[in-house]
Amino acid sequence: GVSLTLVILIVLLTFLWIRSKRPGDLPPGPTPLPLIGNIPALFGGDLLQVSRNLRKQYGDLYSLSLGPYWIVFVNGYDLLKEAFVKNADVLSDRPDTFSIKVLSERRGIVSSNGHRWKGQRTFALAALRVFGFGKRSMETKILEENKNFIEILEKENGKPMGLAGLINRSVSNVICSITVGKTFSYDDEGFTQAVNLVGEEISNPYGPLVDMLPFLQYVPGDMFLIKRSFKNKAILEQAVKEEIEEHRQTLDENDARDFIDAFLLEEMKHKEEEGTDFEDDQLQFTILDLFAAGTETTSTTITWAVLFLMKNMDIQEKMHEEIENVVGSNRQATLTDKTDLPYCNAVITETQRLGNIVPLSLFHMATEDLVLENRRIPKGAIVIPVLDSVQNDEKNFPNPEKFDPTRFINNEGKYCNQDKIMPFSLGRRVCLGESLARMELFLFLTSMVQKFKFLPPVGEQPPPAVGSLGITHGPLPFNVRCVPW
Numbered sequence: 001g002v003s004l005t006l007v008i009l010i011v012l013l014t015f016l017w018i019r020s021k022r023p024g025d026l027p028p029g030p031t032p033l034p035l036i037g038n039i040p041a042l043f044g045g046d047l048l049q050v051s052r053n054l055r056k057q058y059g060d061l062y063s064l065s066l067g068p069y070w071i072v073f074v075n076g077y078d079l080l081k082e083a084f085v086k087n088a089d090v091l092s093d094r095p096d097t098f099s100i101k102v103l104s105e106r107r108g109i110v111s112s113n114g115h116r117w118k119g120q121r122t123f124a125l126a127a128l129r130v131f132g133f134g135k136r137s138m139e140t141k142i143l144e145e146n147k148n149f150i151e152i153l154e155k156e157n158g159k160p161m162g163l164a165g166l167i168n169r170s171v172s173n174v175i176c177s178i179t180v181g182k183t184f185s186y187d188d189e190g191f192t193q194a195v196n197l198v199g200e201e202i203s204n205p206y207g208p209l210v211d212m213l214p215f216l217q218y219v220p221g222d223m224f225l226i227k228r229s230f231k232n233k234a235i236l237e238q239a240v241k242e243e244i245e246e247h248r249q250t251l252d253e254n255d256a257r258d259f260i261d262a263f264l265l266e267e268m269k270h271k272e273e274e275g276t277d278f279e280d281d282q283l284q285f286t287i288l289d290l291f292a293a294g295t296e297t298t299s300t301t302i303t304w305a306v307l308f309l310m311k312n313m314d315i316q317e318k319m320h321e322e323i324e325n326v327v328g329s330n331r332q333a334t335l336t337d338k339t340d341l342p343y344c345n346a347v348i349t350e351t352q353r354l355g356n357i358v359p360l361s362l363f364h365m366a367t368e369d370l371v372l373e374n375r376r377i378p379k380g381a382i383v384i385p386v387l388d389s390v391q392n393d394e395k396n397f398p399n400p401e402k403f404d405p406t407r408f409i410n411n412e413g414k415y416c417n418q419d420k421i422m423p424f425s426l427g428r429r430v431c432l433g434e435s436l437a438r439m440e441l442f443l444f445l446t447s448m449v450q451k452f453k454f455l456p457p458v459g460e461q462p463p464p465a466v467g468s469l470g471i472t473h474g475p476l477p478f479n480v481r482c483v484p485w
């Protein structure tokens, strides 16, 4: 008995040892250990720091063996293009990770693949266009929301405040008006709870870790916040379910009021179809996706801008002066002013660069073996577009840690070089909300800087520009005074 167990153990360990080895044709990386693979490599900090350290050692393409996956990191503008644009057929799916398979049930837009993803992405883009540019344009909706937001800031009377939560709710209201056809008061309890829970999930520092090491799901207790995620998921799903039901009760076949209505009408068209992707569960996840992908990213960018401006009074003054000259102080800037405000555009682009909001984008998966730089990316590998490598490319952006909008202004004073960064990622999975996000960033930030200067609390220095990483990379909480010019 004992010797048989011993033999089985030795065979098993040998198998694990061989399996743990990095095949010679894979992208390089630290030597994996039996059973634990490259887990020790994760001890070097968050995944962004880990990736930056590996890049110093291995170049633009490297890999880690983690849990059941090979994880391949792709860095640098040209290699990213080659991978995610030229080889889009192979690298446009999402992997089978915990958050995608279990939390998002492979529905919605962010987490679906194949036929479902294609159909839903196409539908969502069209619907966003209709509810964005149709009866009441997206711009009007953003401007209205922005007006309310500015009024609240005015009431604060220059007192120090944590602006992030307020920005989050205001940006979320824009998505609300598109998806559920209404906006909420900033002190609405249900709304605030929903916004906070979505934020909590997006900035959960353990999210990427649990995705790479699925066995962490089985660790007792809730150290990795998984039970918490399930609880949040249930609360959010219930809130969206109620909205869907309310919409169904009041649906007018001839007048889609918002995204939910449009989807319900589409559901009716596909009712007889077996296995249709247009069903309530899908709608529920799509709505949550638009919230999750559309709120935290945009509001985090705006919050970074406030922090960077607070640390650079001269830049703030220059931006304000440009707005004064072009727009004046009596009306809100609109999208038609955009081309006349090169410095404002440059400040926003520099914020997206240095804020580095989604530094590792979202996980992709190789659906077939693929050769890049003479290395094989194996079928089933998780592939990470390291957008950080583009945003912080020293060749294009000397002194990358410095906030300097003039990187995006040419000799003639024109806005330029914006395509040297890729904050919205690239390829077929490129951010679905890019144009909405660009409108929001422009309209929010110009009206904020038009009205207020951002100062640290009296007697304090502005906080350091450090962030923390979940899926998004956001600034640590800080207080700011919004003082009228």
Ligand code: HEM
Binding pocket: 109, 110, 111, 121, 289, 290, 293, 294, 295, 297, 298, 301, 357, 358, 361, 362, 363, 385, 423, 424, 425, 426, 428, 429, 430, 431, 432, 433, 434, 436, 437
């Ligand atoms: C995906 C960035 C705003 C909806 C993404 C991705 C990035 C990104 C990096 C991942 C792409 C990939 O998989 O490689 C940003 C940034 C934003 C922003 C920086 C704001 C400044 C928005 C908004 C919406 C939105 C406002 C809402 C309409 C989505 C969706 C996806 C996505 C649905 C998934 C696309 C897919 O899987 O096909 N975004 N985003 N995003 N974004 Fe955004």
